[in-house]
Structures are given as C-alpha cells and as structure tokens.
Amino acid sequence: MDKQEQILKAALRLFVEFGFHGTPTSKIAQEAGVSNGTLFHYYKTKDELVVALYVYIKTKITGCIASGKEEGETIKATFKRMFVSSMYWALENPIEFRFTQQFHSSPYLSMVSHEEILKQTRYLMDFMQEAIDARVLKPLPTDLLFTLISSHLAGINEYLVASKVDNEKQKEIINHSFDLIWDMIT
Amino acid sequence: MDKQEQILKAALRLFVEFGFHGTPTSKIAQEAGVSNGTLFHYYKTKDELVVALYVYIKTKITGCIASGKEEGETIKATFKRMFVSSMYWALENPIEFRFTQQFHSSPYLSMVSHEEILKQTRYLMDFMQEAIDARVLKPLPTDLLFTLISSHLAGINEYLVASKVDNEKQKEIINHSFDLIWDMIT
DNA sequence: ATTTTTGTGGAGTGATTAGTCAATCTTTAA
C-alpha cells in the first residue's frame, strides 16, 4: 500500500519499455494506481523521480552485494561471492538491471550528486584498495578495476539474457567468467 | 551542403546532450539549419531518424575497424589492430560512441532489423570463427566472445574518458588492456 | 520547352505533456 514505492515500480517498468521521455508522468500515475497529484506530491519533477528511482535501485544492488559476508573469508572468496551475487541479482532482476544500464548511458547520470555516487561505490572501492594493499590485486587504479569488472559483468549478463542457456550451463559460464576476470586483475 | 547529413549530425549532438525524447525534432531542424518540413521529407518519423543515425554511425565504425588489413598478418596482429583502432575511434569520436551506448541500452535497439545487425557484425563474427577454427581463440560461442570484447572496450573507454591520463599513459593502458582481453579469450 | 520529380520552407494543427491548484480526506498531536 506504499504509494511512493508503487510509483517507483510503475515508473521502472514503463521507463524500461518506452524510455524516459517516452513515458508520460500521467501513465506512471495511472499504472501505479494513484492520481497525478500524488505523484507530484512525492516527486517535485519528473527528473527528480528518475533520479530517485536510480538511487532506489542502486541501494538495493549495493545492499545485496555487501550482504552475506562470512568470517575468515579469503579475499578471493569475498570477491567471488560479490561477483556471483551481482551476476545473479542482474539475472533475477532484469528490468532493474536494464534500467541502471539505460540510466548510466543517459544524460540523467549527471544529475546524480557526487556524494550519492561515492556512497554507492565506497564499500567496493575500499575493499579493492585493501586487496591491492594486501598484494592480491594488481596495483591498478581502483576506478579502472571497478570499470573493468562492471563492464565484464554487464557483458556476461547481456550474453546470458540473449542466449537462453540452461541453469547448469549458466552456472558454468558464471564460474568461468569469474576465473577470467580474476586472472585479469591479479 | 548535404542537408541529410547535417540533420544527422545535429541530431547526434542533441541526442547525446538531451536524450532521445528530450530533443524535439524542431530543434534538430533548427540546429541543422534546415526547415521542419525538410527533416520530415528525409525521415518519415522521429524514430526513423534515430535508427538511421544509429546505422550511419555503426557503418562508420565497422568501416574503420575493417580497414587497414595487411597481408601476412597473424591472427593476433589482426585482432590487436582491430582492438586498438576501435579504442581510438571511440576516443576520437566520443559523442558518436556515447550515442551508440545510449542507443544500445534503449528501447530503440529493437527497432533495428535483424539483417542490419548481422550486416554490421558479420565481418567480426566470421573472423572470430576462423580464429577459433585455427585453434587460436578458445572455442566459446562467437557472440559471447563478441560481447566480452565489446564490453571490455566500453569499460576501458569509460575509464580513459573519465580519468584524463596523458597520451603516453593512455597508449600504455590500451596495450595492457589488449593483453588482458587476449589472455582471456585464448 | 515542358512536364515530372524531387527538394525546401514554414506556418499551422491536434494531441499530448509536465506541472498546478484548490478542495477533500486521513492521520497525528496537543
């Protein structure tokens, strides 16, 4: 019954299907089962809604990646756990993932404050820096490492979504693609 | 004086800055220095213009990658030449490259005919298949290889654009990133 | 020379859009 969340969910579906400007706010409100006024009560402008949706989704991904840490895990194990959970998150939430991709390569990205981006990436950045200090990862700039891994993930995801392989084969590809990227960065 | 090309160039600039639906056709015509009617004389709809622009740019990239082949080149040398020229094309044509990225992760992608996509990728796909048959590349599906390389390229590009390293360092990173992807796929 | 085709301009149009507003309903707080 949380209208705010219903608005975000409706917006997500429509944005991915019709693009940002291709979906009118009126349709978002309709799809969410709320009035036009309610939408603008929560989000002053359409731009604000788009950015809020991005932050909402990014927070969910970040939370998912950060969770599940176990004591005494090696750096490699932590890395793999995060890699694999990112991969499965993207596979299980294809619309959310597509949205983030769409958002990233759109002019909206520049509307996200620098602090918000830092907040979302700090956990991973810190972890990678530690892994470099521990002489596990190659001493590359952390943002280069981050970009390499992100784009690798996006690439594998694109392939897995396009070519409908069975679950077993999928698992195999994910494991293999982890080995590939691991060899690349260590 | 080619009005058609001026329209495409104006559209490109505006689409990248303001997004697809964020740029009105009237502004494209204005920026191109032609009338509204002329724009719709060449492109029946805005969607048709967007897709035409994509094909226009893709054709340029494909031509650039395919050119420069020398006799007696090893497979690795051919691969590296194509990798490096893609990389530099993206760096020298950042707006065109951003457009293709934006297009790829947008609902417009599905408006491109399957044949057109095949036409654009066949050259590379065939080359990769040959490289697999020659036991140089790992026997992975060619579209997985393609996706892996494309996303790797996009990732490196993103990094190079964001962190303004000098030309020498840039060259070093490009060479290094080729080695990384080469090790990954062979 | 004359017809036909193609290119070009720009005012015009109907539909659509983001965003407003004043009126009601609901919840919270005193």
Add this chain to the structure above:
DNA sequence: TTAAAGATTGACTAATCACTCCACAAAAAT
C-alpha cells in the same frame, strides 16, 4: 475534542511536440 499537518484527488493549463500541408523552387526526364 480539536487543530494542524500531511496525503490524495482529478480537473485544469500553458507550453510543447511530432507531424501535415501546401506553395514554390530546382533539377531531371521527356
């Protein structure tokens, strides 16, 4: 119990948009 604050509605508006239409100019074909 009552007052204030927040939530919700949907009709409304001013602006904007994709696209049309028709007049005319240039070029090509006859």
